[in-house]
Amino acid sequence: xxxxxxxxxxxxxxxxxxxxxxxxDIGHAASIVGRQLGQKPSVDEVRFLDRHFYPGMQSRFFKKxxxxxxxxxxxxxxxxxxxxxxxxxxxxxxDVIHFQWAPLAIVDSQFxxxxxxxxxxxxxxxxxNPFNNNPSSRIQRIGALKILHxxxxxxxxxxxxxxxxxxxxxxDEKISVIAHGLLTDHIARPADEPSTGxxxxxxxxxxxxxxxKGVDVMLxxxxxxxxEVRRRCVVKVVGWPEMPMEPLFAMVKDLQLEEYVEFxxxxxxxxxxxxxxxxxDILAFPYxxxxxxxxxxxxxxxxxxxxxxxxxxxxxxxxxxAEGTLVPPDDPVALSRSLERLISDPDYRNSKSQGMLDLxxxxxxxxxxxxxxxxxxxxxGQRVGADASAQVLEASxx
Numbered sequence: 001x002x003x004x005x006x007x008x009x010x011x012x013x014x015x016x017x018x019x020x021x022x023x024x025d026i027g028h029a030a031s032i033v034g035r036q037l038g039q040k041p042s043v044d045e046v047r048f049l050d051r052h053f054y055p056g057m058q059s060r061f062f063k064k065x066x067x068x069x070x071x072x073x074x075x076x077x078x079x080x081x082x083x084x085x086x087x088x089x090x091x092x093x094x095d096v097i098h099f100q101w102a103p104l105a106i107v108d109s110q111f112x113x114x115x116x117x118x119x120x121x122x123x124x125x126x127x128x129n130p131f132n133n134n135p136s137s138r139i140q141r142i143g144a145l146k147i148l149h150x151x152x153x154x155x156x157x158x159x160x161x162x163x164x165x166x167x168x169x170x171x172d173e174k175i176s177v178i179a180h181g182l183l184t185d186h187i188a189r190p191a192d193e194p195s196t197g198x199x200x201x202x203x204x205x206x207x208x209x210x211x212x213k214g215v216d217v218m219l220x221x222x223x224x225x226x227x228e229v230r231r232r233c234v235v236k237v238v239g240w241p242e243m244p245m246e247p248l249f250a251m252v253k254d255l256q257l258e259e260y261v262e263f264x265x266x267x268x269x270x271x272x273x274x275x276x277x278x279x280x281d282i283l284a285f286p287y288x289x290x291x292x293x294x295x296x297x298x299x300x301x302x303x304x305x306x307x308x309x310x311x312x313x314x315x316x317x318x319x320x321x322a323e324g325t326l327v328p329p330d331d332p333v334a335l336s337r338s339l340e341r342l343i344s345d346p347d348y349r350n351s352k353s354q355g356m357l358d359l360x361x362x363x364x365x366x367x368x369x370x371x372x373x374x375x376x377x378x379x380x381g382q383r384v385g386a387d388a389s390a391q392v393l394e395a396s397x398x
Contacts, residue, residue: 001028001029001094001095001096001377002028002029002094002095002096003023003028003029003030003031003094003095003096003098003377004030004031004033004050004089004094004096004097004098005019005020005030005031005032005033005098005100006032006033006034006085006097006098006099006100006101007032007033007034007099007100007101008033008034008035008053008054008078008081008101008103009034009035009053009054009101009103010032010034010035010037011100011101011103011126012100012101012126012294013032013034013037014183014184014270014294015100015126015180015183015294016032016034016100017032017044017048018181018183018366018369019366019369019370019373020032020048021048021366022181022365022366022367022369022370022373023370023373023374025366025367025370026367026370026371026374028370028374030048031048031049031050032048032049032050033050033052033053033085034049034050034051034052034053035051035052035053035054035057035058036051036054036055036058037049037051052081052084052085052088053077053078053081054074054077054078054081055077055081057070057073057074057077075104075107075139078103078104078107079104079107082107082108082111083111086111086114086115086118089115089118089119090118093118093119094118094119095119095120095377096119096120096121096122096377096380096381097115097118097119097120097121097122098121098122098123098124098373098377099121099122099123099124099151100123100124100126101124101126102123102147103140104139104140105130105140105142105143105144105146105147106139106142106143108147109143109146109147109150112147112150112151113150116150116151116152120152120153120377120380120381120383121150121151121152121153121380122151122152122153122154122155122376122377122380123148123151123153123154123155124154124155124156125148125154125155125156125161125165125291126157126291126292127291128156128160128161128164128165128291129164129289129291130144130145145168148165148168148170149169149170151380152174152379152380152381152383153174153175153176153376153377153379153380153383154170154174154175154176155175155176155177155178155373155376156175156176156177156178156291157177157178157179157180157291157292157313158177158179158291158292158312158313158315158316159177159316160291160311160312160315160316161177161291161292161312162175162177173379174379174383176372176375176376176379178369178372178373178376179363179364179369180292180293180294180296180297180313181297181363181364181365181366181369182297182300182301182360182363183294183297183298183301184273184274184298184301185301200231200232200233200234201232201233201234201281201282201342201343201349202233202234202236202279202280202281202282203218203233203234203235203236203280203281203282203283203284203339203343204236204238204276204277204280204282204283204284205218205235205236205237205238205239205283205284205285205286206238206239206268206273206276206277206280206283206295206298207239207294207295208239208240208241208242209237209239209240209241209242209243209245209265210242210243211243211288212287212288212289212290213285213286213287213288214285214286214287214288214309214329214330215237215248215286216247216248216251217286217288217330217331217332217335218235218237218284218286218332218335219235219248219251219252219255219257219261220251220255220332220336221286221332221333221335221336221339222235222255222257222260222261222336222339223255223256223257223332224332224333224336225336225339225340225343226340229340229343229344230260231260232343232344233260233339233343234260234261234262235260235261235262235284236262236264236280237261237262237263237264237265238263238264238266238268238276239264239265239266239267239268240265240266240267241265245263245265248263249263273298274298274302277295277298277299277301277302277304278302280302280304281304281305281349282304282305282306282307282339282342282343282349283295283299283304283305283306283307284306284307284308284335284339285306285307285308285309285314286307286308286309286327286329286335287308287309287311287312287314287329288309288329288330289311289312289329290309290311290312290313290314291312291313292312292313293312293313293314296308296313296314296317297363299356300317300356300359300360300363301360302356303353303354303356303357303360304353304356305325305342305349305352305353305356306318306325306352306356307325307326307327307335307338307339307342308325308326308327309326309327309328309329309330310326310327310328310329311329314326317359318359325338325352325355
C-alpha cells in the first residue's frame, strides 16, 4: 500500500518517522507529508519527508515577524497547502491518508471530506484533550472535537483517550488503541561520563515548555524539600518555551531556588536528546494533562527513574511500578515526598531504574505497531466506498 502520513508542522516527527519505518518494514510505501525541518536534510528526511506545507516559512525574515503575524500567515498557508495536497492526491492517490494532526480544525474540516473521496482517512489522536488545552492560537480550539467525526477511523494511545472519545460520541468500533513505541534504541550513560550537576542528583524536565507541563508544580515541590535534601539535587528545565517564562523566573527567585534550578531554553537538536536523557538521574513529569509522551518513552529506553502525574499514558505504563512513581496531578506536596526519597536513597533510585529497564522489554516493537496500524487502515476501508478501500482490505489480509 501507498500510505501518506500527514503532519503539517511535524509536531511528532520522531513518532512519524518510526511509524513510517515500521510500515516500510512490513512492505508498504510510507511518506511523511510535512514542512521543511532544516537546511541540510538528514538521510531519513531525504527518504521519508515530503516538504509540502508552509513553503518559505523557515526563512529568517519570517521568523523575525511578530508572532500574531506569523500565526496569521501560517493559517493562510495551511489552507493553501491543503488545497494543493488535494489536487496532488487526485492526480496520484495514496491507498490510505493517515493524519497525525489536524492542527487547524476549522480549515481542515473543510478538506477531510475531499480527502475521503480519494482514499480512507485515519487520524491519530495524540491529544484527546485538544492541544492539552494549550493551543498556539485560540482559533485552533474551534471545531477541534467536531473534526474527529470527519475521519473514517481514529487511533489513540491509551484507554483513557479512548474513553474520552467515547464521551464525545465517537463509536467504539471507530477507535483503535495502539500503544506508543520507543523512539530510540536503548540509552546507556557512557561509563566515563558521570551525570552533570556537580555531583548532585539531576532531575530533568525535558520538552516544549507549556502550562500543562507543570514546571510551576515542580518548583513548589522543590521548595518543600528539606534543605539538606534540596542541596543534593539540581532541577534542569530544558526545552523551547511556548509560554511566558517571566512568572517561572519570578517564582524561582521568590522561593529562593536560584542555585537549584537551571533553565536551558532552546530547541534541542535530535542528536543531543539521548545524551541529555542519559545523563539525568531522574526524569520528572508533573503534568496537568497528557495522553501520550515521547519523552516518557525516552526515559523508559534509558532505564531512568520516573516520577509522574497519575494520568494518561503514565497511569497505563507505570501502574505496576512501586509506590512513589505516580503522584496526584497538581500536588506539589506529594511530588516533593516522592522526590525526597529518590534523591536521598540511591538504592531506591537504582531499584526504580531496574523497574524501568524491565518495563522497556514490554514496549511493543514498531513492527507490531505497524501491523496494528495496518489493521486500523482495514477498518477505515470498511467504512468508505472509495475504490482504494478494496486495496486496503486486500493488503491487510496478505
